[in-house]
Amino acid sequence: MKELSLDEIKKVQLDILIYVDKICKENNIEYSLAYGTLIGAIRHKGFIPWDDDIDIILKRSEYNKLLDVLYSEENGKYKVFSPKDEGYFYPYAKVSDLNTIIREKNWPDYKDLGVNIDIFPIDFVPDGEEKAYYDSMQQYVRCLHNCLTDIAYAHKNKIASLVKRMCRFRKVKKCRRKSEWYWKDKIEQLTHIKESQNIACIVDGDYCLWNKELLEDYIDIKFENILFKASRDYDKMLREYYGDYMILPPIEERVSNHDFVAYWK
Numbered sequence: 001m002k003e004l005s006l007d008e009i010k011k012v013q014l015d016i017l018i019y020v021d022k023i024c025k026e027n028n029i030e031y032s033l034a035y036g037t038l039i040g041a042i043r044h045k046g047f048i049p050w051d052d053d054i055d056i057i058l059k060r061s062e063y064n065k066l067l068d069v070l071y072s073e074e075n076g077k078y079k080v081f082s083p084k085d086e087g088y089f090y091p092y093a094k095v096s097d098l099n100t101i102i103r104e105k106n107w108p109d110y111k112d113l114g115v116n117i118d119i120f121p122i123d124f125v126p127d128g129e130e131k132a133y134y135d136s137m138q139q140y141v142r143c144l145h146n147c148l149t150d151i152a153y154a155h156k157n158k159i160a161s162l163v164k165r166m167c168r169f170r171k172v173k174k175c176r177r178k179s180e181w182y183w184k185d186k187i188e189q190l191t192h193i194k195e196s197q198n199i200a201c202i203v204d205g206d207y208c209l210w211n212k213e214l215l216e217d218y219i220d221i222k223f224e225n226i227l228f229k230a231s232r233d234y235d236k237m238l239r240e241y242y243g244d245y246m247i248l249p250p251i252e253e254r255v256s257n258h259d260f261v262a263y264w265k
């Protein structure tokens with residue numbers, strides 16, 4: 001198999017985003033570019049030069065609508081993967097290019113998952129119980145990971161590494177007393193919160209609350225010379241999450257946070 005270059009990975013991801021954007025427009029589904037992708041759109045007018053992924057966010061109701069449409073689509077080029085799929089260990093969806101395959105260092109291989117973009121649901125968070133609610137979700141997400149994966153912890157200190165492995169073994173053993181569907185159901189139950197003032201991507205590892213108004217109005221924004229959707233209040237969204245996102249990080253930090261190799265099939 002031939003390995004994809006960084007530029008080829010970005011081209012494939014951009015094509016996936018164009019496809020998802022088309023689906024959203026045809027079905028009146030609202031979404032926003034998010035995280036590093038949104039920073040890239042504002043600060044670089046496209047990909048952050050050293051980044052290699054694309055993220056979008058949707059309110060849970062819109063997220064479910066998008067998944068329904070994507071699962072009904074069979075075009076032979078793109079495929080959606082989500083917690084609905086057996087053995088899938090991410091708590092959010094991905095749309096993958098079927099002509100590629102990826103091998104991740106810290107995650108096991110999953111079926112035909114190739115170069116992809118991430119699709120994150122945004123949920124209401126119960127007023128006054130935000131941190132406890134988030135912590136519960138993260139506990140269930142970790143149990144799902146422990147149930148389905150065997151992530152090996154590495155450490156320069158061999159004793160520390162052994163201790164980590166022993167602790168993980170106990171956690172894995174406990175989590176695997178239940179099926180993956182038990183943990184996925186626990187995660188699903190936490191998403192049925194009636195409307196509240198705050199929203200968050202509670203399935204993500206970083207804790208950040210936003211006012212629900214941040215996902216009530218959208219604008220067109222350029223990313224790689226193509227118009228996509230973003231929250232009208234993108235500046236507030238990014239500053240609450242990252243601080244001053246317009247400042248470039250130190251040169252030594254301008255590296256990808258992802259560790260995978262992509263191949264053409």
